[in-house]
Structures are given as structure tokens and as C-alpha cells.
């Protein structure tokens with residue numbers, strides 16, 4: 321018996337969502353495709369992209385661009401920031417208190433439509449920092465840098 325196109329679409333969307341749910345590593349589309357492909361061998365990368373886009377539109381997941389020009393996907397939809405390890409590249413969710421709000425009104429005046437705004441903190445993750453402590457003292461530690469990113473649509 322053949323499954324109707326609607327049913328198949330729902331199933332694909334479910335599998336794409338499941339492949340990302342509970343994953344805090346912020347994977348790229350190819351990685352999600354690899355996972356979904358195990359369950360649905362006939363699914364294409366384009367379909368995975370389309371389903372990711374639908375999930376973003378529905379507010380179930382978020383897209384993340386971290387300066388590497390590759391979209392990452394994030395099932396964490398609460399407002400949060402990211403820590404990027406400059407050693408291993410790991411992207412971690414961080415929930416920082418927002419004491420000061422950045423004034424984004426100049427963007428609106430310039431015609432930008434701001435959807436979200438988050439902070440990206442760069443440095444070394446706990447694993448890499450721990451590894452460094454146990455090895456011989458290295459050159460002067462790099463200062464952690466903080467960069468603010470605004471995601472702009474429009």
C-alpha cells in the first residue's frame with residue numbers, strides 16, 4: 321500500500337525534528353541529514369533542508385549563524401547565548417543574565433527588522449581548559465573575546 325504524500329511529509333518532518341531534539345551540539349544540516357537518512361533512506365538533503373526551514377518557521381527550532389557561513393540548527397528555543405571553544409570548535413548553550421539591554425532602535429530606524437539578538441562568547445571549553453592545565457604551561461593564554469551578534473531579517 322502506498323502512503324499518501326501528506327502522510328509522508330508529516331513523517332519526514334517528525335524524523336527531522338527527532339534527529340535534532342535534545343541535541344545541544346548545534347549540528348549543521350548535513351549532520352541532521354545523516355541521522356534522518358538512517359531512518360528514511362530515500363530522503364534527500366533538499367528535503368531535509370525544506371523540513372528544517374518549516375520547523376524554523378513554526379518556531380520549533382532556531383537557526384544559528386556563527387560567522388562560519390554555515391547554518392547550524394538549535395532545538396533550544398528559549399532566549400540564550402553561545403560559547404564557542406576556539407580549540408575544539410564546540411558550541412555550547414549558555415544562559416546569561418541580561419542586566420543591560422543593548423539599544424537596537426537605530427537598526428529599526430535604518431529599516432532593519434530585528435528578530436533576535438544574542439551574545440557569542442569565545443574562549444576555551446571546560447574540556448580544553450582542563451587539558452591545558454594538566455599539560456605543561458604554554459604560551460600566554462589568549463584573552464577571551466566577546467562579540468555581539470544581531471540576527472537581522474529583511
Ligand SMILES: [Zn+2]
Pocket residue numbers: 405406407408409410444445446447448449
Ligand atoms: Zn574545547
Ligand SMILES: [Zn+2]
Pocket residue numbers: 346394396400401402412413
Ligand atoms: Zn543554542
